[in-house]
Amino acid sequence: MADLGCVIGGVESINPFWLASAPPTDKYYNVVRSFDAGWGGVVWKTLGIDPPVVNVSSRYGVHQDTGGGVIGINNIELISDRPLETNLREIEQCRKEWPDRVIIGSMMAEIDEQAWKELAIKIANSGVHGIELNLGCPHGMCERGMGSAIGQVPEMVEQTTRWVREAVDIPVFTKLTPNITNILWPAEAAKQGGAHAVSLINTVNSIVSVDLDEMAPNPVVDGKGTHGGYCGSAVKPIALNMVAEISRAVETQGLDISAIGGIQNWRDAAEFIALGANALQVCTAAMLYGFRIVDDMIDGLSAFMDQKGYRTIEDFRGKAVSNTVNWNELNMNFDTKAFIDPDKCIECGRCHIACEDTSHQAIEFNVADSGKRSFTVVDKDCVGCNLCAHVCPVPDCIEMKPVTTKEPYLTWPDHPLNPHKADPISSQ
Amino acid sequence: MPSDIGKNSSSGCISDSDIAANFDDLHKPLNALQAVGAADHCIYCYDAPCIQACPTSIDIPTFIHQIRTDNVIGAARTILSENIMGGTCARACPTEVLCEQACVYNHGDEDPVEIGLLQRYAVDHLMAEGGAHPFKRGEDSGKHIAIVGAGPAGLSCAHRAAMLGHAATVFEAKKKPGGLNEYGLAAYKMVDDFAQKEVDFLLNIGGIEIKYGQTLGENLSLQDLLEKFDAVFLSVGLGSTNKLGLDQENTEGVIDAIDFIEILRQTDDKAQMPIGSDVIVIGGGNTAIDAAVQAKKLGARNVTLVYRRGEAAMSATAYEVELARKNGVMVELWAKPAAICGSDQVTSMTFERTKMLNGKLTGTGETYSVKADTVMKAIGQQLDIAPLKGFEIAGGKIAITADFATNVSGVFAGGDCIDTGEDLTVQAVEDGKRAAHAINDYLTNEGTHNG
Known part of the structure; x- marks a missing residue:
């Protein structure tokens, strides 16, 4: 069985699955339940300088698909209100009882050196493995000069990080x-x-929906609402790209990455690791289903690694990074065509x-005398865009088949139709 | 109506509460959670085969999508715009051979979308909301149409005529409107007074008047109607039942299945409905199934459905035949009635085995006897042509043109009394709707000529 142990920022963890700083890591009770369930670590809910904040009611809105499944959650909760x-004291207790699990202390303060340093020292003294700077909270706290108000100014990001390091x-x-x-x-x-x-991403600034009876954004607090932080599977594509950007850039190489953003299952986890993540943080999936979901994350990731022959996470970490390129590096001579398997087609159209209506008019629709409906791809018009395969409700009914070609790899900068081809500066 | 149903009542072997439970909805209505789940199953096909399979061409993918987006009233409007009796059809349609059979999921190994139940969910929702009638009466044309028969065809025609601006007076022989929706459906398909509620809903458009106790050929004359109205629509249904042609057919205990079904529908407390102990139902259509299943649900000990050909030839759908078997009905195939036995009360029937010989149904000479205290005949109905003198009749039904016009100028016809396919509520509604448009064309052109 694969070894799921990992190291991030020098911190060792029995597995890469940590709970992110959020309601599930608010107190001793939740944290020990999560450790009991098998989570490798937690980032404790963000601590600030006393007096604690006061929260409002209610705090969440959701984005659902038509079947009622939650695509994303939006929250307007602030940091720890205890x-x-x-x-x-609870962190100390947890550290004592669960020595093999990681606890990271999350913190935020206004842009003041003494405030940051004093709070960081207090938290470090509780025995945490590390400190996470919350520079991302996009609601409430930013109105007080904290969270994303700092995270959106690179100079402040550098400054606060340095203060805590010192x-x-x-x-x-x-x-x-x-x-x-x-x-x-x-x-x-x-x-x-x-x-x-670096840990990323924090939540995406959002209004999740509007209550059309109250005429106010959700969640409605006494007739009014505010923008909040969006998380869950809907934000995973945004997070994957940002993780990949940091993995690819020369300027940020060497930074370990704790990936966050819509990780619901082992496959999501494997994708982030393939793009360079050292470890992972999860919140929404746990909030929707409870801590037990880590079972399949662990089991599924192990099974995947065993199947692929990866003994450790390092064996496949970052393996997709070199294949993540700029558009200009894609092969213009590669071509695929849709193929509809008539045996699998259920004739839905x-x-x-x-x-x-929306693409290339490349699928013909005919009705035979028998009433049988047939759908046929017109190869000369098909650009291989893939839309048909995505809307088809039948698994594996539409396959995108690569067209065999002897043409060499050709990028846009070298393409004969590129007007700037001759200009070596523009084509870069 | 004979009063001799169930002389030897066997209802004693089943409790009143069991009987009530037996007559619950055959298909339980969907709740909101189930409706969203069922709607989510729909692929939203392009040019969907289910639309073509619906005799009234309801835009099924659109109404299901409307349920999915929580626009349930809009969904009901989509349904009712093509089929004003969408509520009854959702309950009574043999969806297994119509829309749901056409569902593309049948090409895979998946169950089709529950179109009937979703349709019921939407229409019931709109009717329960009880808001304004969803359709507007057209600008008054000054024309007045007489409609004979307040069944699905007649009422559908009246409603569409109202939308087109015409006034309609419906002449109904019975005491209640609705036709077979009220009198002819199995009680477990229409568990409450839905048929009446639907008529009330339909009449809310305005401009429709119903007169009861009006029978063509008795106190209603076609000539009068032609003189007093601008057009006439005949939706008289089928009046008389087919006979077995056996001696002793008038013996007590030998009844028409449709009479049994009608009385049962009009009996609120089903436990009060007498039923025999040994019941024979003769016929292979859905009426035979409805009668046999209901006899069993009332507590009859033995219910035997006898049909002279094989199962494939039955006009009842495979689903209905299965329903009968599930309810404990013995389905006896390849046998035809030979004799009714019993002096003043039926005691048994003799059947002769049949087989196909050179493509013809033939008796084998082998006979056998089945004990019976009740025999229900469900071998089809006929158009009563006595009050229809002067009308061209084809194949036992009123002959019409493609525009639902009879050979008598200004008289149109639709529903079970014409031959547009299956004798189904949904077909009758379509006939009425299309006939209303044909009558509208006729009245408009007439106006042009005269003007």
Whole structure:
């Protein structure tokens, strides 16, 4: 069986599955239940300077598919609303009872050196393995000059990271906000500040839905709502890209990555690891189904690694990074065509109408005298866009088959139709 | 109606509460959670085969999508715009041979979308909301149509005529409207007074008047109607039942299945309905199944359904035949009635075995006897042509053109009294709807000519 142990920022963990700083890691009770369930570590819910914040009711809104499945959760909850000392004593207790599990202390403060340093030292003294700087919270706290208000200014990211590095001698994780033009700017700032690792992504700034009776954003708090932080499987594609950007960039190489963003199952986890993540943080999936979901994350990831012959996480970590390239590096001579398996087709016509109305009019629709409906790809018009295969409700009914070609690998900069081909500067 | 049903009542062997439970909805209505789940199963096919399979061409993928988006009232409107009796059809349609048979999931190994139940969910929701009638009466044309028969065809025609701006007076022989929706469906398919609620709902459009106790050929004359109205629509249904042609057919205990079904539908407390102990039902259609299953549900000990050909030739759907078997009905194939036995009360029937010989159904000469205190005949109905003198009749039904016009100028016909295919509620509704448009064309053109 594969070894799921991992190391991130110098911190060793029995498996890469940690609970992210959020409601599930708010107190002793939840954290020991999560350890009992098998989670490798937790990032304790963000601690601030007393007096604790006060939260509102209610706090969550959800984005659902038509079947009622939750695509994403939006929250307007603030950081821990319990006294700092209470949290620290509980952290100590958990560390004592569960010595093989990781606890990272998450913190935030206003942009003030003394505040950051004093709080970091207090948390470090509770015995945590590391400190995570919450520079991402996009709601509430940012209005008080904290969270994303700091994370959106690279200079402040570097400054706060440096302050914590100077104050404590345990690993420092800088948590990044996705609510920024280019993730590399704060990632690079964190590296400059001395971070051992970056954690990303924090939640995406959002209004999840509008209550059309109350005419206010959800969740409605006494007739009014506010923008909140969006998380869950809907944000996974955003997180995958940002993790990949940091893995690929020369400027951020060497930074360990604690990947967060819509990890629901082992496959999501494997994808983040393939793009360079050292470890993973999960929140929404646990909030929807309970801590037990870690069972299949562990089991599924082990099975996948065994099947592929990966003994350790390092064996496949970052394996997809070199294949993640700029558009300009793609092969223009590669071509695929859709192929509809007539034996599997149930004649619903979804491929036809998608192609006919919105793509390339490359799927013909005929009705035989017998009433049998047939859908046929017109190869000369099919550009291989893949839409038909995605809308088809039958698994493996539409296959994208590569067209055999002897043409060499050809990128856009070298393409004969590229008007700037001759210009070596523009084509780069 | 004979009063001799169930002389030897065997209802004693089944409790009143069991009988009540037996007559619960055959298909339980969907709750909101189930409806969303069922709607989510729909692929939203393009040019969907289910639409073509529906005699009234309801845009099924659209209404199911509307349920999915929580636009349930919109879903009901989509249904009712093509089929104003979508509520009854959702309950009574043999969906297994119509829309649900056409569902593309049948090509895979998956169950089809539960279209009937979803349709019921949407229409029931709209009717329960009780808001304004979803359709507007058209601008008054000044024309007045007489409609004979307040069954599905007649009422569908009246409603569409109202939408087109015409006034309609419906003449109904019975005391209640609804036709077979009220009198002819199995009680477990229409468990409450839905047929009446549906008529009330339909009448809310305005411009429709119903007169009861009006029988063509008795107190209602076609000539009068032609003189007083601008057009006439005949939706008289089928009046008389086919006979076995045996001696002693009038023996007590030998009844028409449709009479049994009608009385049962009109009996609120089913436990009060007498039923025999040994019941024979003769016929291979859905009426035979409805009668046999209900006899069993009432507590009859032995119910034997006898059909002269093989199962494939039965006009009842495979689902209905299976339903009969599940309810404990003995389905006896390849046998035809030979004699009714009993002096003043039927005691048994003799059947002769049959087989196909050179493509013809033939008796084998072998006979056998089945004990019976009740015999229900369900071997089809006929158009009563006595009050239809002067009308061209084809194949036992009123002959019509493609525009539902009879050979008598200004008189149109639809429903079971014409031959547009199956004798189904849904077909009758379609006939009425299309006939209303044909009558509208006729009245409009007439106006042009006269003007």
